[in-house]
């Protein structure tokens with residue numbers, strides 16, 4: 062345990078999928094902690110994700126992480142910033158990289174500057190995608206020492222933000238840590254992403270769409286396990302260190318899709334193969350030995366299929382949460398397919414930094 066207090070924390074992007082999971086986790090598991098959520102409420106942010114949490118524990122501030130004046134008012138008096146806010150979808154980044162650059166790079170820069178000015182602890186939530194991809198038959202996995210080789214506009218901006226955090230720690234002494242996590246799943250994930258897209262397509266009578274040959278591998282972890290890992294790193298991680306987060310959950314896309322189809326009582330071949338994502342990373346695989354050995358972290362959701370069942374049940378029960386977002390996301394995918402190019406896909410850009 063280090064000297065930093067974590068009684069009063071800012072969580073950026075706390076109305077998104079993983080950020081809101083972390084806020085609910087902290088409220089449930091750590092009663093002494095107050096959370097200020099800073100979220101711009103882009104198309105991916107939904108205040109419903111943190112609705113019902115006690116008002117004396119969680120405050121929502123709607124704003125942009127690039128807004129220096131807002132950060133100058135907000136950051137003093139807080140002990141730590143846990144930074145989740147980002148443009149997070151690879152397909153959208155291929156259509157409009159500028160927004161990703163501004164939020165993911167400039168936004169992280171402004172937060173680091175605020176953390177430096179006010180001597181606040183900083184935890185940066187990043188992705189395994191900064192390490193590029195592995196061949197299907199490569200016996201190795203990503204470790205903290207793997208070289209940075211990002212493939213997409215999204216992952217290149219996350220890689221850039223990681224570099225800023227390392228430099229601000231070394232040059233200015235910002236008390237920072239970084240985590241790079243693998244693919245998350247669970248309730249509240251935006252319907253543009255693979256697992257919720259397929260579940261909600263089946264629920265609305267549409268055929269799931271599988272990119273390329275469907276053999277790409279992702280390393281799945283339940284969002285609650287990501288949250289518990291971030292908490293351990295925030296409170297007990299060594300300052301200046303990077304920790305990989307993963308739960309040994311490698312599965313091919315086609316296997317995951319067939320598992321969803323089977324659970325939803327559809328034929329195993331009831332999907333369409335569609336054209337591939339440009340630059341599509343083949344395989345991610347995370348070795349989380351450092352996190353497990355140094356901090357004693359273990360995932361609680363070891364059974365992927367159990368997690369998948371509860372996730373399917375959640376989407377079945379929460380059509381009111383996802384239906385409008387589904388229509389908007391599918392309209393973007395359809396426009397791209399009609400144009401024959403994924404480059405026509407873009408998210409509404411209300412998340413753009415001013």
Ligand code: NAD
Nearest residue numbers: 074076077078079101102103105106125126146147149245
């Ligand atoms: P998400 O898209 O569901 O949520 C992003 C949140 O950030 C939204 O609430 C949005 O409103 C907010 N936001 C966007 N731009 C903002 C800005 N300029 N100012 C303030 N708020 C802004 O994303 P997610 O999937 O929950 O991912 C959260 C973080 O975790 C990201 O940094 C992502 O890179 C990282 N990550 C995601 C995964 C995954 O599998 N989804 C895995 C590893 C790491």
Ligand code: DAU
Nearest residue numbers: 149150151188189190243244253254255270271272277314
């Ligand atoms: O690895 C961590 C990353 O995981 C995070 O940094 C990103 O924020 C998060 O979005 C996720 O990135 P991916 O690109 O891996 O996730 P996505 O859900 O977009 O796609 C998962 C896999 O499924 C990928 O191989 C592409 C494929 N896919 C996706 C969609 C939406 C399909 O085959 N069909 C689809 O309809």
